Amino acid sequence: MAPRTYWKGYLKMSLVTCPVQMMPATSDNEKVRFHTLNARTGNRVVSQYVDAVTGKPVEEDDEIKGYPRGEDEYVLFEDEELEAVALDSVRTIDIDLFTPADSIGWTWYDTPYYLMPDGKVGEEAYSVIREAMRSTGMVAISRLVISRRERAVMLEPRENGIVLWTLRYGDEVRDPTDYFKREDEKPDPELLKLVTRLINDRKAKWSPKMVHDPVQDRLLDLIEARKNTRKPKRKARAEPEAEDVPTNVVSIFDALKRSIAGEKSGGSGRKK
Incomplete structure (x- = not known):
């Protein structure tokens, strides 16, 4: 079954607009995941916000955002107030800035997405924008709201499509000169x-096999072997053996x- 579209909207450059859809370029859906259970009852454990002082559960309607300004003192904000400072449109990638593709260091790259035309109507405009960036060696810089958070993004032509990268903010990237001595x-x-x-x-030529996860295979083998066996006895954690130096x-x-x-x-x- 094809994965559901992660985001739909419009790609806009000056007077050119085309409908687009976006999907994450990576996935961890195939990774082995474990639930935390109550060892006594076998029931799943659920997480819950509790008051740090009273220890009592907090209802969702009573939750509010707070910015610390002193010890146990906060400036309070409603969700609507925080959403009001975001982009006016959460459905348009408005491009008005381009920069050379090789001018952005790898440390600024965060999460990749595949950006594709949404239907036949937008294919021509999409391909024109893509090929214009490719022929000039440029990438586009814009902004986009993802998961209720405004992000700086970079659009890069790649093969027959466009890869959209979310970019880290300036205060998230450390200066390498502080760590790499001359x-x-x-x-x-x-x-x-x-x-x-x-x-x-x-x-050797690059192959995805170079980054194969052997732990995943061993976990799957362990799960398959354990399916028809009784509940394992809990053992004390063994001390790791000292490595030979x-x-x-x-x-x-x-x-x-x-x-x-x-x-x-x-x-x-x-x-x-």
Whole structure:
């Protein structure tokens, strides 16, 4: 069964408008998920807001948003007040700014979505906007309300479609210069040559199998084996075994030479 459309609206650039629909580009629906149960009754456990002081449950109608301004002191806001500061339209992606595609660093990218024309009517306008961005090497910057939150978004032509990325806000991205120190010394040419050789020996064409999740498979096997067995006895958590830490210190030059020798002989230097 085809997944339900996540969002529908309009893509607008100047006087050009076309109906579009959007779907998340990624999914975790196939991941193994567990419910939390009451071990005594076997019933599911549900979460609930409780008053931090009285410990009593809070009814949904009594919930309100609060911004802290001091210890145990808050500025209160109704949902309608917070929604009023959002975009006027939650159904239009209005493009009025473009920037070179290679000018946005990867740290700004957040969540990808597939943006597609919604019906035959919008296909021509959609394809014109897509190909114009592709031919100029540009991406579009706009804003969109997703899950009741206004987000900056980037529209990028990709294959026969457009990928819409939500972008992180300026205060969410840390400056890399605070963490990556400037390197004044250049690496030893001989070491660089050996590492480059190792990279070339191990390169392969990208495949989704490279990011296969083996834990998922083991969980599915465990679930299948447990379906026809009795309830497991709860065991005390075992202490993790200490990892073996190499105690012998060798030069990086010697280690690289041995790695390359292992590659040649088909030894353990390379994982199959």
